[in-house]
Amino acid sequence: MPLPVASVVAILLAGLLAALSPRMLARLPEPTGEPEPDMPPKIPYAELAGARWLGLWLALPAMVLAGVAAATISEPALLPVWVPIAAATPVLAWVDWKVHLLPYLIVAPLYVVTWLLTGLGALLMRDASVLLGALIGNVLVFGFYFVLALIGPMGYGDVRLSAVVGVGLGPLGLVATYYGVFFGLCIGAVVGLVLVRGRLGRNIPIAFGPYLLLGAFAAVWV
Template sequence: MPLAPLLVIAGVLGLAVGSFLNVVIHRVPRNQSLVRPGSHCPDCGHAIRNRHNVPVLGWLLLRGRCADCATPISARYPLVEAGTAALFVAVTARFGWSWELPGYLYLAAVAIALALIDLDVMRLPDKIVLPSYAVATALLVPAALLTGDPAALLRGAAAAILLYLLYRVLGAWGMGGGDVKLAPLLGFHLGWLGWGAVAIGAFSGFLLGGLAGAILLATRAAGRKSRIPFGPYMLAGAFLAVFAAAPIGDWYANLLTPAQF
């Protein structure tokens, strides 16, 4: 399939997935069913009409307010939908029409849900993280076999173990249990791409988390004893590696290579 229509399909799919992720982000931390009740206003309880459930457009038609009680609807809902669509398009552009594409689209969806949940409640729910191991296996193992690249699986498994051990050691210094459980999942996907991606993804997560922590301290938005969710930075670092591991690696290698005169 040509890339252009594939990107359009990815964008539409991302909008639909983003709409579902809004439900996941709201309900999973509250241990609520993802199926029942259907979409409804949390303030007045009225069901949301089908025409208002269209991603992004529904919010715009409602002008950001419930159709029944006029309660403001957070702009985060359309932003999650549009953001998921944008990330799906970017991932599709990165991998093209390939066997591994579904695995990384799933990781993108999980990343958005986990990042926002961690920001909201400072927790990475097992209900999302642990089943993702099975999904990653189901999507990437056949991809490795169909592409004739079993080495990618071995590398991914080794990277998963390596990041688990790293975060398990760091857990003794306050790293959250959810971060420890998430690390192997990211390691598996990064290891598929290569050891450079593993190194850049892991390092970038710590770098981004450290920079965010320093900014929060400098602006007094947080204190030295404040808890800061680390999951969003792990995920951001991982996707930075997915998209830019090669150019970042080349740039770093050039820094270490003496200039030729």
């Protein structure tokens, strides 16, 4: 498939998947257990999914993110890996912003699909180093965020999501992987300072998942 055609297909597919994501969100089971202290009341997933024109608002940024990946990833066989990541980023950001949770039933399938598409890319390229890069990225990024969760307020949902980012960035090289982590932390730190110490003037929990994902796409762009 010619690269411009593949890019258009990737953008449209990411938009379609994102537009359909509210239906999946509405069917997610609610988390069990006691809410964490100082957390806002949990909004039901079905209520989040019922926001007016949500499918359209999720599709637009997904298409932009897929366009960023399509414009900057030079190896066509690796582009499909970023389509589901682009499609999932807006809905994960929406949920994380509203309820400070990253649903396991979205992140776990995304992780599996990312690995499957990475494996397909390695097969098409006939290059086992793609899988090795994905494994290294998975271990390094997940390990880094796992340590952050042990010593700081990082949620384990963010740690799980970091594994997806690591698998996607790993085949693009150690530099891209480093920048993905660096940009994510920078974006999260800047927004966190604004929310906690800026005009809002109050302590609030920080939804880090959106910044983790945006950092990955920023690294792809660079």
